[in-house]
Amino acid sequence: MVEAMSQLQEEKSQLQEELVVLRERLALHDSDQHATSTQLQNQVENLKEKLISQAQEVSRLRSELGGTDLEKHRDRLMVENERLRQELQELRAQPAAPCPGCEHSQESTQLRDKLSQLQLEVAENKGMLSELNLEVQQKTDRLAEVELRLKDCLAEKAQEEERLSRRLRDSHETIASLRAQSPPVKYVIKTVEVESSKTKQALSESQARNQHLQEQVAMQRQVLKEMEQQLHSSHQLTAQLRAQIAMYEAELERAHGQMLEEMQSLEEDKNRAIEEAFARAQVEMKAVHENLAGVRTNLLTLQPALRTLTNDYNGLKRQVRGFPMLLQEALRSVKAEIGQAIEEVNNNNQELLRKYRRELQLRKKCHNELVRLKGNIRVIARVRPVTKEDGEGPEATNAVTFDPDDDSIIHLLHKGKPVSFELDKVFSPGASQQDVFQEVQALITSCIDGFNVCIFAYGQTGAGKTYTMEGTPENPGINQRALQLLFSEVQEKASDWQYTITVSAAEIYNEVLRDLLGREPQEKLEIRLCPDGSGQLYVPGLTEFQVQSVEDINKVFEFGHTNRTTEFTNLNEHSSRSHALLIVTVRGVDCSTGLRTIGKLNLVDLAGSERVGKSGAEGHRLREAQHINKSLSALGDVIAALRSRQGHVPFRNSKLTYLLQDSLSGDSKTLMVVQVSPVEKNASETLYSLKFAERVRSVELGPGSRRTELGSWSSQEHLEWEPACQTPQPSARAHSAPTSGTSSRPGSIRRKLQPSGRSRPVPV
Ligand code: ADP
């Protein structure tokens, strides 16, 4: 028993020891558990912190290098891309002129630099991303390690629990066997029971602790699960980020591709432009080379010429050296020769001047003689064509015919009888203005030599006086042609003579002289003797215009016309009742001799010569007729007196003759153009006009053949000759039968028109 007891005791102590060991081990296990849990907690904390920092890092990366930066990058690239595209378009739009290649290459290097910069940045970003990935991988590895260790710990703990529970079961079994033993043993059992309750308590405590540990492990598991979830979400985030990065990379790649394409096309453009420029340059170069070849050949051909030129030049140089001496010598001899020549020329000049003056005098004399032979007073007739105004019927039939062999004869059929007249010249209706002018132009040029000339247009109204003198703008008459001729003649002589041509225009109506170019055309002008005692006449206040061109003449004529038109309502009628005078004065100075000449050309469109007195006109019409008759008969008187070389010429009997006194007397020349209407109804007026013309012409035909028919003036009433006012010379009064055969009618009408007796002519 004792043995059993000791055995039990031993067992008990053994058990106690084992319990102590168990306790110790439990404590160890506890502390171990605690340490593991703290370690795990720390690890979890660490992981949490790392996760937070990782998240922060990710967001930082995102903000710094991530999406935003890449987006910015992408935007920047897109902007850059757009700019490059525009530049490319501009480049394409530029003409294919020689491309500034350097600019292209600069741009391309810039673009290349930018691209490499961008590539660097991308590589940096990639590096950072891979670092981040590595870090995430490391953290994942560590997490797996921690998980593994946690699993080991849990397995160890389970084994320990198993072992403890097994031991506890063994103890229970031992206790139960002990209880089934004898009383001493009971005691022991009791003790053991007591001891066993303690053990039980310790066991329950350890169980409770175990429970607590299990709870903690469950909690740890929970935390681990959460961490796993966090890790998972972190993985997802990382995957998302990777996807974004891949997307950005793809975009970057695309932009890079685009940029490369753009660069490629730019490069192509540049190459094309360079090629074109190169081709052009080659063509130009070729042309230049060809030119150069031409120039070279020219140069080769020029070289011999140059050599000869150089030789010539050297020769000339040598000559030039000796030239001053030669020149001086030559100059001396030339001077002597020139002096001699000048003397000779001077002598010759003097001789020539003398001869020239003599010739001039001779020419004037000859001209005078010629005109005198022709007759100082020449009479020509001009028959106008039949016009619409002549009407139709027997009255409008032609009454005038011509001699085909003699252009000085005109035949008129008057009241069924043919009457013939001989004048200096007769112009048929077919004659042009130029034909008529040719006949008078010798007279006009004599005006330049200092002669006074009068050209009268005489005839009934409507016979063509104004047409012959003024003409039409398209076909001008004597007035304008005369001035044109004067201009051209004066210009021809311009080297020796200096001429001035002045023009005045006047009108005589009812014996009142008016200035047609004056500011006051109504003003009456008077004819006065020059106060210098020269006996010359002048008209104070008569406007004189200097003319130098046809334009000037036209202006003067226009001005005269305007004055006349504003003055009179019926100009046609008025002009047929008044005498219109154009007075052209030509003053010349001989540049070499200083000789002065003055010639006057009077172009007179006379008032209508028709006999109005017959129709029994009254009032102002009668007064007009009287004045016209008076002035025309005065003109006839003056011409007759001049032709018959009478001592007294009755110039003062009318304003017209008085005004023209200078131009009618002396060696002046007069031309009378008798205008004739060809129609039957005007035959009697034509007859009178032609009679007047023939008589004027026949007054003087040169000294030996002077024909005087002054007695026949009476055939035209207003030119009736009144012996009382003249001192007729017998020779000048010798009658010769007029060709017309018309009977003379004594001056009854003249007396009727000028009843109060004409004022006696005052000698000039
Ligand atoms: P006058 O001045 O004598 O009264 P005009 O000169 O006014 O006469 O002439 C009268 C008309 O006859 C005008 O219409 C004019 O144009 C015309 N006439 C006169 N002579 C000619 C001619 N030679 N050729 C053509 N028409 C003429």
Ligand code: MG
């Ligand atoms: Mg007229």
